[in-house]
Amino acid sequence: MKKIVRCYIVGFVLVLVLPYLVYLYVAKYLDLENHENHELVTMQDVLDASWNEKTIILEDCINDHIPYKNELTKLNTLVDINIFKSLDSQSVLLGKDNWLFYKKDNCLEDYCRVLSVSEEEIEDTIMSMQNLQEYCDERGIELVYMVTPNKESIYGNLYMPDYVKVAEKTSRVETFLQNINNETDINIIFPETELKEARDAGYQVYKKYDTHWNQLGGYVGTMRLLEALKMDTQDLGALTVYSGNNITGDLANMIGMGTVYNDDIDYRLDGYKDNIQPELIEERDEPNLKYSHYRTDIPDGKTIVCIGDSFLEATEEYLAKNYKESYFMHISNYVEGTIEAADPDVIVITSTERAFPGLHWSIDSILEKM
Numbered sequence: 592m593k594k595i596v597r598c599y600i601v602g603f604v605l606v607l608v609l610p611y612l613v614y615l616y617v618a619k620y621l622d623l624e625n626h627e628n629h630e631l632v633t634m635q636d637v638l639d640a641s642w643n644e645k646t647i648i649l650e651d652c653i654n655d656h657i658p659y660k661n662e663l664t665k666l667n668t669l670v671d672i673n674i675f676k677s678l679d680s681q682s683v684l685l686g687k688d689n690w691l692f693y694k695k696d697n698c699l700e701d702y703c704r705v706l707s708v709s710e711e712e713i714e715d716t717i718m719s720m721q722n723l724q725e726y727c728d729e730r731g732i733e734l735v736y737m738v739t740p741n742k743e744s745i746y747g748n749l750y751m752p753d754y755v756k757v758a759e760k761t762s763r764v765e766t767f768l769q770n771i772n773n774e775t776d777i778n779i780i781f782p783e784t785e786l787k788e789a790r791d792a793g794y795q796v797y798k799k800y801d802t803h804w805n806q807l808g809g810y811v812g813t814m815r816l817l818e819a820l821k822m823d824t825q826d827l828g829a830l831t832v833y834s835g836n837n838i839t840g841d842l843a844n845m846i847g848m849g850t851v852y853n854d855d856i857d858y859r860l861d862g863y864k865d866n867i868q869p870e871l872i873e874e875r876d877e878p879n880l881k882y883s884h885y886r887t888d889i890p891d892g893k894t895i896v897c898i899g900d901s902f903l904e905a906t907e908e909y910l911a912k913n914y915k916e917s918y919f920m921h922i923s924n925y926v927e928g929t930i931e932a933a934d935p936d937v938i939v940i941t942s943t944e945r946a947f948p949g950l951h952w953s954i955d956s957i958l959e960k961m
Contacts, residue, residue: 682845689852690750691842692743693802696945702743702751704758712948713770719951720777722958723940733937735819736779738764739804739812739902741944742797745786764944781944782815789827799855800848801840807832807858809905816906820937822913830862869911880924885911896933898922898957899941922953927960 684692684699692698700706720736727734743751744762761769764781771777786796786804789811796808804812807827814824835857843852869885881904892915897903903919911917918933922942930938942950 680846683842684752684755686746686750686752688750689799690746691800691840691846691852692747692751693741693842698741698743698802698945699755701741701763701945702747703756704760704762706763707760708763708766708948713767716767716948716951717771717775717777719954719958720771720779721775723938723954724775724777726958726961727938732935733820734778735816735937735939736777737812737816737819737899737939737941738768738779738781738947739941739943740764740781740783740786742802742804744783744944745790745797745808764947767947778819780815780819782812785811785815792828794827794832795856795858798838798840800838800843800852801855802842803840803902804905805858806860806905809902810860810863810909812902813906813909816910816939817913825863827860830860833859833861835859863909864912867912869908869917875924877924881919881921882924883907883917883919885914885917885919887912887915889913889915892916893936894918894933895937895939896920896930896935897939897941898925899939900943900946902943903941922957925957925960930957930961 680694682693682695684694686692692702697706724734726732747755747757768779768781771779786808789796789807794807795805796811797804810827810830814827817824837853838855838857839849839853840855843849867887867889869887871883872886873882873884875882881901885907894916895910895914896918897906897910898920899922901921903921907917907919910919914937916933916935918929918935920929922940940950940954942953
């Protein structure tokens with residue numbers, strides 16, 4: 592009897608320990624990339640946390656570094672999709688034709704139009720935008736705000752599951768824009784109409800397995816921005832669209848399906864100001880902290896500073912062809928003195944639709960560093 596008990600104990604310990612021992616040898620052959628939409632929690636974060644938060648941070652750390660995490664996530668997703676015909680994920684929604692949509696940051700709620708904004712939020716946003724406008728007016732700088740639509744706003748009506756219903760009410764961004772346009776002369780654009788027109792003309796303007804627009808969407812947004820700046824534009828139909836490599840996306844990676852959902856097309860463009868080739872002067876390519884500086888030989892060209900998020904990346908090669916000096920930086924990466932050093936003629940502030948209600952905090956942070 593004791594022998595049987597010992598066998599059970601040994602077996603139980605092996606079940607607990609063996610996977611970790613095997614992992615030490617096979618880890619180099621596994622997918623160890625961080626596919627989360629956040630930086631992984633480290634033991635240093637656990638040590639630095641207050642005693643009240645230590646257990647929560649420790650749990651996050653364990654979850655972020657659990658062995659076989661990406662493989663287990665992929666297996667779970669395959670079972671959900673192929674057997675239960677659904678997707679059990681807190682971050683990603685499976686749409687029609689395997690289109691993926693982001694569930695966090697109120698993307699789904701924005702699409703369903705179930706959220707509203709308060710008068711205080713509207714007032715805070717307008718005040719911050721006007722404060723930056725005053726700064727620019729005093730220095731002769733042209734200022735434009737661009738709100739990039741959520742993927743759900745452009746493709747939701749085509750690929751959202753039928754059970755996702757949209758309320759008959761004004762969305763948050765529409766409410767903000769109505770108030771801003773009615774109460775101020777702030778130059779702000781929301782290229783939803785232009786993107787839908789390109790979509791309806793047969794162009795894919797957002798990535799199938801990613802939250803972001805693609806190069807075609809970035810081009811459409813750039814042309815709308817140049818229009819707001821009273822500059823020449825060129826219709827997408829006048830350019831040559833060609834297919835690049837097959838790609839996956841951040842949403843597919845979040846559910847461990849980057850090697851399965853990898854048949855999206857990386858569309859590229861030819862024919863836009865090919866005679867102008869911006870020189871990359873400086874680049875810092877860090878997650879959520881990207882910075883780029885381009886220069887051209889355009890005579891009497893102007894300088895533009897663009898501050899925003901990752902949606903900016905798909906606009907760089909087009910915007911840079913219209914300016915002598917172009918600076919692109921993540922809004923989380925703004926460093927004191929950047930605008931003063933660049934001495935721009937134009938400042939562009941961009942925000943995704945889902946993040947726009949909190950843009951006033953970012954604007955206030957920039958103003959504090961001026």
